[in-house]
Amino acid sequence: MATEIKAPVFPESVADGTIATWHKQPGEAVSRDEVICDIETDKVVLEVVAPADGSISAIIKNEGDTVLSAEVIATFEEGAVSGAAQTQAVQSEEKVEQAAAQTQAGNAPVVERAQVQDQAPAVRKALTETGIAAADVDGTGRGGRITKEDVANHQAKPAAAPATPLSVAVGERIEKRVPMTRLRKRVAERLLAATQQTAMLTTFNEVNMKPIMEMRKQYKDAFEKRHGARLGFMSFFVKACTEALKRYPAVNASIDGDDIIYHGYYDIGVAVSSDRGLVVPVLRDTDRMNYAEVESGIGAYAAKAREGKLSIEEMTGGTFTITNGGTFGSLLSTPILNQPQTAILGMHKIQERPMAVNGQVEILPMMYLALSYDHRMIDGKEAVGFLVTVKELLEEPAKLILDL
Incomplete structure (x- = not known):
């Protein structure tokens, strides 16, 4: 049964919010009361949880979109995960296994276990902002996928001392521009x-x-x-x-x-x-x-x-x-x-x-x-x-x- 997922009802002091992170993508299995989305307001981050066991059938508001109080942000399908979603998950796991097998054989893997483009939007954003290579992060998610927590934990690790001094081209100055929360x-x-x-x-x-x-x-x-x-x-x-x-x-x-x-x-x-x-x-x-x-x-x-x-x-x-x-x-x-x-x-x-x-x-x-x-x-x-x-x-x- 399809159900609408709505943003929480905001207090009078909060006009609107922004979709910060989708923790689950369409087709992924979700348990009842599991956090599926974070909405950032001027004051706090509000969590949206799954109304039942099932999966998201469609995301209406993407990360970065502005949402109003009680506005519909996604649709939810109660019950078992759809066959297409199961197939997608199996394919992802097979890609990971193939990459691991090729690495053990001494060949460069055709598909990295954690390529940036294979990750959820929130993870891609975290990898881009931190400048961390996806291949360097140990994924703990399903099928070896990287979560935001994996990126944060990797960033918190003390950096290893480089074996050789890093050389930077004369005159090269790096800048990074990120949106203000x-x-x-x-x-x-x-x-x-x-x-x-x-x-x-x-x-x-x-x-x-x-x-x-x-x-x-x-x-x-x-x-x-x-x-x-x-x-x-x-x-x-x-x-x-x-x-x-x-x-x-x-x-x-x-x-x-x-x-x-x-x-x-x-x-x-x-x-x-x-x-x-x-x-x-x-x-x-x-x-x-x-x-x-x-x-x-x-x-x-x-x-x-x-x-x-x-x-x-x-x-x-x-x-x-x-x-x-x-x-x-x-x-x-x-x-x-x-x-x-x-x-x-x-x-x-x-x-x-x-x-x-x-x-x-x-x-x-x-x-x-x-x-x-x-x-x-x-x-x-x-x-x-x-x-x-x-x-x-x-x-x-x-x-x-x-x-x-």
């Missing part, structure tokens, strides 16, 4: 809009991380054993920012046209880097969360970001954002606002520096903090007060725990 284009648009449409200003301070580092060292094993989550630094920052937001409501507000919206809740977005670009999943009601819930939530979001499994709902909203450039070694930066929010906190690398303490020089693990804020909404006094509060709470974590 929808997510990266959307991020670029939002960041550019934030710099052009807000009166953005950044204030700085520094925090002594020694108290938190000592507390973490003392309790991290017991914490993980009790809660099943690792005790990191981010939970301290989330809780410190939540308390500071209570004291400075303007930093937790947003601007909508000529109106100011004061939020009576604390939804903190945590910027996470993924292969597709920067995403900001949101921790909801952080004032009601304990440290273990914050750490577990961040860990779950990070795993989803790596796998491209974050939902639109998980990245929608947020009243304040924290970004940690220190993960990559950044010592100081000026983070850009995540509109319509009016402030964002930037964390940075922890670095030992000589500091004056009670007239003595001590070597302390210090971190620079940066608060970028919209000066239309937040005055300098409030911005500096907020950042000083965060600093004080981090340097005396007992105040956070005792709610002082």
Whole structure:
């Protein structure tokens, strides 16, 4: 029985999407709930699964095509795979076996096991963009075919040192042009809009991380054993920012046209880097969360970001954002606002520096903090007060725990 396969129903904030990858081609056997297609939107990659056991009979929207909410993208045939598809699969397997036999006999194979033109469109695109030869990749798919994961795994392998120095012709300069993903284009648009449409200003301070580092060292094993989550630094920052937001409501507000919206809740977005670009999943009601819930939530979001499994709902909203450039070694930066929010906190690398303490020089693990804020909404006094509060709470974590 033929069935229409439709794109998911997009939220109001998402106008359309782009077919990113077809994991299955017409005629290939598919199991119920198996992912057959990825649709990339401005925010997330949505998966389309098979409605039943069977095979795709026809693809209506090819990779790179734009699709609307609930638009038909393919037709699906329930039941056994068609005879033509089975014949095609057998022929592919025979070609692979012939190539392997010829290679063992010492002859050059007539058909490579994994020629680029024999691969699915998504695999051909991955091979072209990475510059990897198809013959160099070990295919784990049916009949020895290459999958996108095979290309990614091959790319992740450490490159072997060349036996002889590579020679490049004088004057030869290589360029590669690839289209920008929808997510990266959307991020670029939002960041550019934030710099052009807000009166953005950044204030700085520094925090002594020694108290938190000592507390973490003392309790991290017991914490993980009790809660099943690792005790990191981010939970301290989330809780410190939540308390500071209570004291400075303007930093937790947003601007909508000529109106100011004061939020009576604390939804903190945590910027996470993924292969597709920067995403900001949101921790909801952080004032009601304990440290273990914050750490577990961040860990779950990070795993989803790596796998491209974050939902639109998980990245929608947020009243304040924290970004940690220190993960990559950044010592100081000026983070850009995540509109319509009016402030964002930037964390940075922890670095030992000589500091004056009670007239003595001590070597302390210090971190620079940066608060970028919209000066239309937040005055300098409030911005500096907020950042000083965060600093004080981090340097005396007992105040956070005792709610002082």
